[in-house]
Amino acid sequence: MDPRVREHAQTVVDHSADIGSGDQVVISAPAAASDLVVALHEECADRGAHPVSLHSDSRANRAFLRHHDGDFETPEHLLAMYEAMDAYIAVRGDVNATETADIDPEVNAAYRRAMKPVLEERLSKTWCLTQYPTSGNAQLAGMSTEGYENFVWDAVGLDxxxxxxxxxxxxxxxxxxxxxxxxxxxxxxxxxxxxxxxxxxxxxxxxxxxxxxxxxxxxxxxxxxxxxxxxxxxxxxxxxxxxxxxxxxxxxxxxxxxxxxxxxxxxxxxxxxxxxxxxxxxxxxxxxxxxxxxxxxxxxxxxxxxxxxxxxxxxxxxxxxxxxxxxxxxxxxxxxxxxxxxxxxxxxxxxxxxxxxxxxxx
Incomplete structure (x- = not known):
């Protein structure tokens, strides 16, 4: 594992989210960011926190929205989990940054309205949004994969x-x-x-x-x-x-x-x-x-x-x-x-x- 991944995880846990003993932590991340998820779990364990991972998948989200009738309800089970957690860590990292390009904007707007209580609950807790450098985001940025990795870790590693x-x-x-x-x-x-x-x-x-x-x-x-x-x-x-x-x-x-x-x-x-x-x-x-x-x-x-x-x-x-x-x-x-x-x-x-x-x- 690139040592910068561990440094990234340490910054998230200590500086950004201030994770402590007994904290219930939800980590949402795509499969492409698995190294950072592993490092976050290690850092949480070292501090006596209790992490659980959610798999965020833009292909799955696209499939759900394209096959739904558009009459959305707030997902109470997800809301309940956010009510119980102490901290939320969201990791972005796209394999295909345009995966959801063919979602009807009206469907997306309806979905966001239904998700509003979930978002509000999540934002009421300690939270951190960060980025894992993936080839999809590198391509979108017009950079090489290595160049994008340097770009991301330089930006997150400031004093x-x-x-x-x-x-x-x-x-x-x-x-x-x-x-x-x-x-x-x-x-x-x-x-x-x-x-x-x-x-x-x-x-x-x-x-x-x-x-x-x-x-x-x-x-x-x-x-x-x-x-x-x-x-x-x-x-x-x-x-x-x-x-x-x-x-x-x-x-x-x-x-x-x-x-x-x-x-x-x-x-x-x-x-x-x-x-x-x-x-x-x-x-x-x-x-x-x-x-x-x-x-x-x-x-x-x-x-x-x-x-x-x-x-x-x-x-x-x-x-x-x-x-x-x-x-x-x-x-x-x-x-x-x-x-x-x-x-x-x-x-x-x-x-x-x-x-x-x-x-x-x-």
């Missing part, structure tokens, strides 16, 4: 204490802010209020790799237009050139250059899917290339991302409304050129460089 300190400076700026304005090129100019909400510092706990700071907009405050110039993969299909216009916080109009029907399915899932639930700012400089994997891409330095759908309750203040949805879909804006982030009228980032990294010229 997370130093990363936390670096990101804390942006957290401090946003925590005291009222309004954020994001401008990029000629097509993105959007404002949103964040007053009363909390900014979280993601340094490799719930997401591994980490490398972002994020908060929630005040629900009805988002105004303006955004061109999400980086593509996203959803249901095994690539959505490109997404343009969204917000009015009173709600998605008023939208378009996509490719696979707009998938975008239709997202926004039609429920009313909450038409509001922003998250504003995130990427700050992980170790992630230096786009990989068609949102777990990594949203953390890239020189980017911001906005997620339509559910807000993380921990980011929403007591006086503000938490946006609820069965969806949470991140979309990315490249901020490396002709771009500015302003907080209460002050420039805090220009062309990807933060004010605390070097002095910005007006």
């Amino acid at each position: 997370w204490d130093e990363q936390r300190k670096h990101q804390a400076r942006m957290v401090e700026i946003l925590d005291n802010a009222d309004e954020v304005r994001i401008r990029s090129g000629e097509e993105t100019d959007v404002r949103m209020r964040i007053a009363g909400n909390t900014t979280l510092n993601d340094y490799g706990e719930k997401n591994l790799p980490g490398g972002e700071v994020f908060t929630a907009p005040v629900k009805e405050s988002v105004e303006g237009e955004v061109f999400f110039d980086m593509p996203l993969y959803r249901q095994g299909r690539e959505i490109e050139d997404v343009r969204v216009r917000f009015e009173d916080g709600r998605v008023d109009s939208y378009s996509a250059g490719r696979n707009e029907d998938v975008l239709d399915g997202i926004f039609e899932t429920d009313e909450g899917a038409r509001y922003l639930g998250e504003l995130g700012i990427g700050m992980n400089r170790a992630i230096d290339q786009f990989s068609y994997n949102m777990l990594f891409d949203e953390k890239m330095g020189d980017t911001v991302h906005m997620a339509v759908g559910s807000a993380y309750p921990a980011t929403v203040g007591d006086e503000n409304e938490t946006n609820e949805s069965a969806e949470h879909v991140d979309m990315i804006v490249d901020m490396s050129e002709d771009s500015v982030i302003e907080v209460d009228g002050e420039v805090v980032q220009r062309d990807g460089t933060f004010m605390f990294e070097e002095r910005l010229e007006e």
Whole structure:
């Protein structure tokens, strides 16, 4: 076994999930990630925890959704297991990243609505989402298998204490802010209020790799237009050139250059899917290339991302409304050129460089 797999497992168990004696741990992973699953079981045993593995299989999930009548019910047996667990570890790793490309978006939306109570229960516990480097994800990223392995393990193996300190400076700026304005090129100019909400510092706990700071907009405050110039993969299909216009916080109009029907399915899932639930700012400089994997891409330095759908309750203040949805879909804006982030009228980032990294010229 590659020693980096054991290091990965140790980081998940100790840093990300803080697994301890007696903890009931659920590990969900595909067969391609079996080495990491084995290492996670060893690490859990060393700490006196009790792991159980779920086999996640995109082929099986595709078969289920394509043969179902679309009238889904919440799986109570799965919900019961999540109610009983203390921690959840999800490992991604695709053999075929486009396996679910032919699922009807409406069927997928119905399934996500039925799974919402399961997701909410899972997110209420300690959890960590991470990646195992597989050939399928390497191919999607346009990398060799070895190159992708290095990419993944470099990204998850940062000095997370130093990363936390670096990101804390942006957290401090946003925590005291009222309004954020994001401008990029000629097509993105959007404002949103964040007053009363909390900014979280993601340094490799719930997401591994980490490398972002994020908060929630005040629900009805988002105004303006955004061109999400980086593509996203959803249901095994690539959505490109997404343009969204917000009015009173709600998605008023939208378009996509490719696979707009998938975008239709997202926004039609429920009313909450038409509001922003998250504003995130990427700050992980170790992630230096786009990989068609949102777990990594949203953390890239020189980017911001906005997620339509559910807000993380921990980011929403007591006086503000938490946006609820069965969806949470991140979309990315490249901020490396002709771009500015302003907080209460002050420039805090220009062309990807933060004010605390070097002095910005007006």
